[in-house]
Amino acid sequence: MADTMLPDAPAGPVAVDVAAWPASLAEFAGPARAALPPEVWDFINGGSGTETTLTANRAALDRVAVLPRVLTGVDRPRTDAPLLGRAQAMPVAVAPMAYQRLVHPDGEPALAAAAAAAGVPYVASTLSSTPIEEIAAAGDQVWFQLYWLRERGMVADLLDRVHAAGCTALMVTVDVPILGRRLRDVRNGFALPPHVTAANLPGGRNDLAHQGTPGVSAVSAGAVFAPALSWADLEWLRGRTPLPLLIKGILDPRDAVRAAEAGAAAVVVSNHGGRQLDGAPATVTVLPEVVAAVGERCEVLLDSGVRGGVDVLRALALGARGVLVGRPMLWALAAGGRAGAEAALALLAAELRDALTLTGCADPAAARQLRTLTGG
Template identity: 80%
Template structure:
């Protein structure tokens, strides 16, 4: 049964993982809250992710003798405590001074992989030193030598998987950031990219996003499948391609040697006309069959959503904003509380669905409502 997550001193923080968003709004500067919460354009895709998940119902099984289900599952061939990884999220020191190391330590304590963003505000080496399974997320840069160096650094740091994000040829138009003239504060920077025009990210100009100017200067806008072929040749780590929506692209990712794809619309932060990620999950699963694992993100807000994804056939999910909100509220303690809540919510959902473990959840039937 899900209990209130305790803050330091025993003060309840949240009754559900989704509660952390409102709590974070109370502690963050408005422009930082908007940077994390916002989507692209009119935020149609952002809202669509949640609406699509809410339309998915799961047919529970009865009299299955399930009392306390297991939550452990395999991702990329390794066992983890939950079928969950912490999604790559940029600049976590924006929301709390302890930033990425605190959330990574909480993830490792919870037994789930932590995905380091290329745009993390702490280096991959320092984050990986927290121990536990660490994956590295790669944005493709204009400087191919720097791409190669990031891959080499991920290897040396002990990362156990490489995730390349393919849906950001340019940064989607984050209109909240434009209206706020958002720029990074001096103490927050892209720690993995020393010297890569970081000054642009700190130069606030009314009516523009400094973060968008920075990424435009350093990201390569014309990635092709030949680049993924090249990347496959640079590493023997499991390769994950993140940002897939069209099943045809999922097939091309498998053809290029991807071990997994993440069905994702980048949390509603890229193409505002993109469908909800979970909507495309069944078609992607059908297209790739057993050629690679299929994970999903974008809009996952609790244990019931994890159950929905598993019932649709996903191997697991990436969880992003809720954990960042929890970090904002109480640092490492908030992240610990959030991950404990997520585990409890998933146990409750599995029990109520009559499933002894996540594998059984993949045999559940789903119905998509209106």
């Protein structure tokens, strides 16, 4: 899919007093941890199993070195770039994350509003703790992330609501036939508090997720996913919605090719932030293979482990069109609600601009021509 000619850059992040907030995106973790109960911190920050894949995501990104170009005459680079054919203030979307009222009472609408102010898409989770209609009203470009539910009728009802709410893309998560075994939640006997529900499902439809039991993750016990999701289901979905379709949870290049052939506008290379199969590869290690496999048939986005502007640059240099940023946005929401999230996105834009300047790139498209080395 060729680069799209862009109009003037979107307005981008609103002006915020960055001096009042952490100096890097990753540093929002500190105030978030201080603000949250330990079991909630573990729920949002933990991974599956022994967290091998969770740790690998970050380590693999740190091993990617980017070769700067010099004497390019770049003064102040643009950060804007297209995603799904629409100009964005930067090649970033806020990743889908469940139950955001766990970390702040304003929850999803606050983070969606911050994304709108920053000029980037916000991806609303099926398991949002606020109905999609309220999220879409608070945001601008709201994409909806779909977990395939056991009852196809519920999927169809969700799609009708998504269309009516004005969502602009549909992201199907395909790596969750069941929830990965997340040992922090098991040890904590984690359960959702009464005020946090799966607001997009009839009646919450997750009563078990509120019943704490020692040695059991209630969220896992209350899962309502259909484990037998297949390519045939995606064909049904493709015929059911006119929205651009993104397939999230791709690691094998063969699946990426099949997704492109099935009409996906984009694939998201993701291991669910290390929360599903513990032992899956770090996403950045398979990104170049996926990019090579799909060619120009669809866009490729990177998810899992992104912690700042240099990571966005790394993904672009390895061929991605953009990234999803997840946990740092939850940290920022926990630390300061909408204002914290706006500050984090403004900081991410500044980090990306610095990274582009230091590598001699006039814009994200130029960053995709950079060379990389692995191992430092």
